[in-house]
Amino acid sequence: MTTPFAHRWARLAADRGPLCLGVAPSQKWLLAWALSPDLTGARAYCRIVLDAAGDRIGAVKVQTPFFERLGPAGLELLREFADAAHDRGMLVLADAKRGDADDTMADLAATFLGPDSVLRADAMSAAAFMGFGTLAPLLSHAHRTGTAVFVLVRTSNHGATEAQTAVLPDGRTVAQQLADAVAAANDGYGDAGPAAAVVGARAPESADLLGRLRDAVAEVPGLGRAGRDPDEVVGACGSLGPGRAMLTVTTGVLRHGPDPAALRRSLSAWQAETAARLSAAKVPA
Ligand SMILES: O=c1ccn([C@@H]2O[C@H](COP(=O)(O)O)[C@@H](O)[C@H]2O)c(=O)[nH]1
Numbered sequence: 001m002t003t004p005f006a007h008r009w010a011r012l013a014a015d016r017g018p019l020c021l022g023v024a025p026s027q028k029w030l031l032a033w034a035l036s037p038d039l040t041g042a043r044a045y046c047r048i049v050l051d052a053a054g055d056r057i058g059a060v061k062v063q064t065p066f067f068e069r070l071g072p073a074g075l076e077l078l079r080e081f082a083d084a085a086h087d088r089g090m091l092v093l094a095d096a097k098r099g100d101a102d103d104t105m106a107d108l109a110a111t112f113l114g115p116d117s118v119l120r121a122d123a124m125s126a127a128a129f130m131g132f133g134t135l136a137p138l139l140s141h142a143h144r145t146g147t148a149v150f151v152l153v154r155t156s157n158h159g160a161t162e163a164q165t166a167v168l169p170d171g172r173t174v175a176q177q178l179a180d181a182v183a184a185a186n187d188g189y190g191d192a193g194p195a196a197a198v199v200g201a202r203a204p205e206s207a208d209l210l211g212r213l214r215d216a217v218a219e220v221p222g223l224g225r226a227g228r229d230p231d232e233v234v235g236a237c238g239s240l241g242p243g244r245a246m247l248t249v250t251t252g253v254l255r256h257g258p259d260p261a262a263l264r265r266s267l268s269a270w271q272a273e274t275a276a277r278l279s280a281a282k283v284p285a
Pocket residue numbers: 022024063095155156157200221222223224225248249250251252
């Protein structure tokens with residue numbers, strides 16, 4: 001029997017804390033780390049990140065475009081990175097933000113999700129712009145393989161507000177409708193549903209959105225960004241059950257690279273801080 005993603009994450013979050021490390025070998029970051037902005041640089045970047053993460057971090061969120069731009073060798077590198085992350089006990093969230101018609105979704109799942117897929121991730125992010133129903137084949141595959149689909153509910157980029165807070169005829173915002181759809185997609189699975197959510201917690205309405213998710217795992221990006229108050233970001237996660245919050249930091253850690261010792265120090269500090277802030281934010285049952 002395959003262990004559901006939600007249970008695997010809950011166990012890791014209890015052991016290693018709720019922190020997820022963003023992995024972004026973009027040309028910008030490779031140059032900032034004095035690496036060549038090509039496959040060689042990306043390979044070195046991955047080695048440094050894996051060394052820094054060791055076996056203490058529960059999950060990595062990999063920005064797939066920064067690997068895809070490197071062609072077939074970049075995809076091979078992404079797969080090697082996922083294997084190496086698994087060897088260190090981490091879960092891999094492929095942040096591909098994909099969405100398409102439903103007849104493509106089984107193939108998308110076969111590309112990204114699970115040990116028999118091309119890229120062997122434990123989860124991927126997906127957009128429901130073509131209708132939440134188009135995600136059904138992806139969710140079924142995720143259920144079968146113990147993986148998860150992180151649906152974009154409220155993203156952390158500034159430009160997202162107009163589309164995601166638009167009000168629907170039933171009075172809910174687009175983001176609220178998506179959060180409710182994630183919760184409904186997990187109906188019948190208890191606390192082990194394959195639908196998860198991305199909720200950038202800087203937005204003032206994020207606490208409401210997180211509260212709508214019921215048992216779904218929520219990835220909360222944006223920690224460590226200038227202008228973001230970690231208390232505000234983590235505080236919004238107070239209503240999530242144990243092992244449901246996945247708190248992602250990218251820039252906040254990467255800016256300490258490429259020195260592995262500095263990266264490790266930053267990761268440890270974020271790990272301790274997020275765990276403490278999350279437990280302080282918990283709403284008593
Ligand atoms: O809505 C968003 C906005 C940005 N990202 C990606 O996250 C990292 C930056 O993360 P920070 O923790 O805010 O530094 C960058 O790679 C963006 O592409 C995202 O996933 N969602």
